[in-house]
Amino acid sequence: MTEDKSTRVIVPELVTVRELADLIEVSPIAVIKQLMANGVIANINQQIDYETAAIVAEEMGREVEPQASEEELEDKSSVALPEWRKIIEEEDETDLEQRPPVVAILGHVDHGKTSLLDVIRRANVVEAEAGGITQHIGAYQIDWEGRPITFLDTPGHEAFTAMRARGAQSTDIVVLVVAADDGVMPQTKEAIAHAQAAGVPIVVALNKIDVTGANPERVKQQLSDSGLTTDEWDGDTMVVPVSAKDSTGIDDLLQAILLISEDIAINANPNADGTGMVIESKIDKNRGVIATLLVQNGTLRKGDIVVVGGAWGRMRAMFSHSGDSIDEAIPSCPVEVMGLDVAPRAGDTFKTVETVRQARTSASETHKSQKTIGQISPMVDLESIFAEFESGKTQELNLVVKVDVQGSLEPIVNSLEQLGTEGLKVRLLHTELGNINENDVLLAIASRAIVIGFNVTPDTSAQNLARTKGVSIREYQVIYRLVEDVEKALQGLLEPEEQEVVVGEAEVREVFKISKIGQIAGCYMRSGEFRRKALARVVRGDKVIHDGSISSLKHEKDDVNQVRKGFECGIGLKGFQDFEIGDALQCYVLEEVR
């Protein structure tokens, strides 16, 4: 690196701040600061002339010379585009204008997400006069030195990914909060995976730097190990030290957000019809249905007729996040609206239509299509992904991999990374230690990924979500089998797998001894149902102590085929006698994963 830096850098006649920063291998912020020291105020995409660039570069220890190969520079400055930007790219460029970035705050629990949202809000939002009550409507917009930024008010990647899973990506930039005294934790890693899977750039807020024992350098190293190398170390990630408690570093954080937002060109057409996303909704007993909408394109006006999912209505009143009545909301503006007939679902897309008739028809059509989507939600299993590959719809097999111990994680990741055929590549969205949880499944839904568990199991909520959304969770105990399966999947050769589906759970409340037959568990059905022909597991504490078939199922004195939730029953298991009061008996069936 040092040798490289001694060579001359070729700089064109006109160069943007970012291009210059890339060329002289420093962060854009450093260039902006150096320009400021010379009395030049420039943003990251602003062009400066060769003379200015040369002075700045030389002051930063680099020698430059004019002329450049333009192709080279274009290559350097091109940034990978997230999916949502491609859509905007298809719009007529002349209609597009810059809109404020929409920012979500993610990070590990207790690292200060809520505190940071509060401190940013308090410092930069003029609250409504009515008693100064802070309303939380799901999002707010600040005005920082004349430049607006929208913050989504529900921190955490659960909300972020739940929206994505519904096809509603609204976040332009993620602020990852990491406590300087605690460092990168499991949910920090999850948050990174979720943001990266969504293709959303990350700025790190290194919070709690006021705490004794805060160790920013250690955290920077951990971040670097997780793929986010600070720009101080020649990486791409801005890591901004802040303290939500002392309100320090907040301006730097906002500046960093704006730098990124300039870099990725966040645009919309304000002159189109208002369209966007529902952030939250509720029914107020005095005011009726209240929904918070985030305008993503166009302008939403009071009096507009809006359709959202199966709901529709004329916008009778609109309020800003401060509770002020407003007449219009432009792109990136969160707005609380009254007038919808029923409460829409968070994540639903709203659009404006011309007539009430159109609104009614569209609402009822959406209603129908939502039902259809609900009934045949797209499967995310290996076979259907391969079908998509064959039809040219995808070139990647996305995987979420959960493993029991570090020692297994590395060989698994290494082997999986080496797989891949001509066109179909393996992309590891998230690899982590621990059981498969709901977040893993949400990430899989949002990114059309398969969840792979090695010596770990999905918890109940993960199982339920995976089942209702048709997400494939594949469990393995042998590494080579896991790798072989993924390899087969890449070639479309995988056999359908059977998965266990729990259909009910009973609690053992008494144990009877019946001569010749043995011990029978007197049970109360806690959930679902027990089926005579299904299989059953005995769970004591958090351990499975027996797994096998059912020998008898009785309700009162009768043999029955099934017993439902809320009823009592007697259960006998083949090859198992040692029931104890308090055991849970799980009834499950095997279903083909398809």
Ligand code: GDP
């Ligand atoms: P969240 O779970 O990420 O939303 O975290 P919170 O915002 O609820 O903060 C968790 C705890 O950390 C609270 O007790 C906060 O008062 C405290 N906290 C948040 N930010 C800071 C900070 O910058 N410095 C210190 N010392 N404490 C903080």
